[in-house]
Structure formats: structure tokens, C-alpha cells
Amino acid sequence: MREERLPDFEDETPHIARIYDYFLGGKDNFACDRKVAEQILQLAPETPDMARANRAFLGRAVRFVARQGIRQFIDIGTGLPTRNNVHEVVQTVWPDSHVVVYVDNDPTVLAHARALLADTPQTVVVDADLRRPEALLDDPDLRRLIDFDQPIAVILVGVLHFLPEEDQPFDAVRTLRDALPRGSYLVISHASTDNRMSELSQAQELYRSFTNRTGNGLRSREQIRVFFDGLTLIDPGLVVAQDWRPLPSTERDTGTPRWILSGVARKD
Ligand code: SAM
Numbered sequence: 071m072r073e074e075r076l077p078d079f080e081d082e083t084p085h086i087a088r089i090y091d092y093f094l095g096g097k098d099n100f101a102c103d104r105k106v107a108e109q110i111l112q113l114a115p116e117t118p119d120m121a122r123a124n125r126a127f128l129g130r131a132v133r134f135v136a137r138q139g140i141r142q143f144i145d146i147g148t149g150l151p152t153r154n155n156v157h158e159v160v161q162t163v164w165p166d167s168h169v170v171v172y173v174d175n176d177p178t179v180l181a182h183a184r185a186l187l188a189d190t191p192q193t194v195v196v197d198a199d200l201r202r203p204e205a206l207l208d209d210p211d212l213r214r215l216i217d218f219d220q221p222i223a224v225i226l227v228g229v230l231h232f233l234p235e236e237d238q239p240f241d242a243v244r245t246l247r248d249a250l251p252r253g254s255y256l257v258i259s260h261a262s263t264d265n266r267m268s269e270l271s272q273a274q275e276l277y278r279s280f281t282n283r284t285g286n287g288l289r290s291r292e293q294i295r296v297f298f299d300g301l302t303l304i305d306p307g308l309v310v311a312q313d314w315r316p317l318p319s320t321e322r323d324t325g326t327p328r329w330i331l332s333g334v335a336r337k338d
Pocket of ligand 1: 086087090124125128146147148149150173174175176179198199200201226227228229232
């Protein structure tokens with residue numbers, strides 16, 4: 071029997087964040103989540119590698135952006151707290167003078183995040199939906215922490231591929247981009263259809279039919295590139311997560327399919 075930390079939230083509906091937690095080797099998932107996860111693993115056994123690579127990209131990208139002088143971060147689709155949460159990474163660069171707003175629309179994520187992440191005056195957890203970016207940007211807690219006259223990093227890591235076209239993800243990201251002052255950064259990772267098209271489409275169908283989300287937002291490299299319109303992509307551009315400014319310890323090409331594309335761009 072696995073330890074389950076918030077049993078009051080257990081229900082029969084698998085959650086994206088808890089399935090991802092399972093792929094990352096976490097404990098905050100239930101039998102219903104693991105059942106879907108195991109079906110996804112049948113289709114694409116490399117998925118845990120992709121989850122770890124995605125998470126490692128997030129850490130490297132946040133550290134990079136912080137080193138460019140950014141002290142304000144909005145992490146949208148934050149997921150369940152795990153290792154190297156955004157504020158922990160930023161702290162290594164700006165120990166005191168930083169703020170992080172964590173945003174998600176899943177009550178399970180919000181409860182965990184509030185318990186584990188929002189214990190400092192510099193961090194807040196906001197219940198908002200990427201599909202309603204104006205309301206997200208107007209959230210009073212977000213406004214209390216974020217100064218829109220100073221550069222900001224918006225992080226959309228591992229979330230946009232859950233928004234199908236009818237959710238208008240390109241409009242949502244444009245609204246976020248437009249709200250940012252010059253010198254701000256956009257950090258994105260996104261599952262791509264460049265390879266593994268059939269398997270990933272079937273996996274998205276599992277998410278669509280079983281989880282708390284409805285979307286299949288898989289996109290090609292060209293489509294993902296559009297999220298950065300009007301911004302300057304930082305070297306090395308839009309690449310698989312493992313290849314974005316890897317550290318000596320970063321796992322490189324192991325021959326398994328790699329399908330998380332990642333990029334960081336600046337608003338000049
Ligand atoms: N960003 C983390 C990472 O990459 O390690 C977690 C990614 S997790 C796979 C996706 C998260 O996005 C989940 O916590 C889910 O609840 C959240 N999410 C999905 N759709 C969302 C939406 N429309 N608005 C806000 N959050 C959303």
C-alpha cells in the first residue's frame with residue numbers, strides 16, 4: 071500500500087498533476103491516477119524520462135532567467151510541489167529579493183501548494199485558469215506581489231499541451247505576452263507531435279477521456295513556435311528539453327524518443 075498524503079481529496083477522477091507526480095516517482099497520486107499512467111506507459115514507456123527532462127529544463131531555465139536579473143516569476147500550471155520548485159531555484163540566485171506566484175486550477179494542486187509553497191511573504195498560490203488570462207492577471211494576490219513595471223518571467227511548462235484549440239491557447243499566451251514589460255521572459259515546454267504522433271495522440275485521448283481536463287493540445291514544432299511570436303528566442307532556440315543549455319549532469323540522447331520541446335524568449 072502506498073502512502074497517500076491527502077486522502078480527503080481522493081476521488082475516482084484521475085488528475086493530470088497526480089499522473090505527472092507518478093511519472094516523477096512522487097507519492098501524491100492515487101490508484102485511479104496510476105491506472106491511467108500505466109496505460110500511457112504502455113503507449114510511450116519513455117514518458118517518465120520526458121517528465122524528468124521537463125522538470126530539469128524548468129530548473130535550468132528558471133536559474134538562467136534569474137541570472138539575467140529577473141526577480142519576479144509567475145508559474146502557470148505549477149503542478150504538485152516536488153523537488154526544485156521555482157522559488158527554491160530562484161532563491162539560489164536571489165535569496166531575499168524575489169517573488170513567485172504559483173498558479174493552477176486544480177484544487178488538489180492548490181491545497182498541496184498552499185501547504186508546502188506559500189510559507190513566505192514572497193510566495194503566493196493563486197487559483198486561476200490559463201484559459202481566462204485577463205482574470206488571472208487581475209488576481210488581487212498576484213497584483214499584490216507582481217510589479218508590472220519591472221521585468222517578469224512567465225512560466226508555462228508542461229501545461230499548454232492540455233489546452234486544445236477551442237480553449238484558444240494562442241490568444242491566452244498573447245494576452246500574457248502583451249501584459250509583460252520589456253525585458254521580461256517567457257519560458258515554455260510543450261509535448262510535440264514531431265515524432266511519436268500516434269502514441270502521443272492515443273495518450274492524449276486517455277487524458278481527454280479520463281482526467282479532470284478535456285484537452286488534446288499536441289502541436290508541431292511550427293505551431294509551438296507561434297507561442298513566442300514577437301519575442302526573441304534565446305539560444306539554443308526551441309529544442310528538446312534535454313538539449314536546452316544542458317549541464318554536464320544532464321541526460322543527453324539515450325536513443326529513446328524525445329518529444330518535449332522547450333524554449334526561453336525575451337521581450338525586447
Ligand atoms: N509545470 C509543472 C512542471 O512542468 O513540472 C507541472 C506540469 S503538470 C503536467 C500540468 C499542470 O497544469 C497541472 O497541475 C494542471 O492542473 C495544470 N493545468 C492544466 N490546465 C490548466 C489551466 N487551464 N489553468 C491552470 N492550470 C492548468
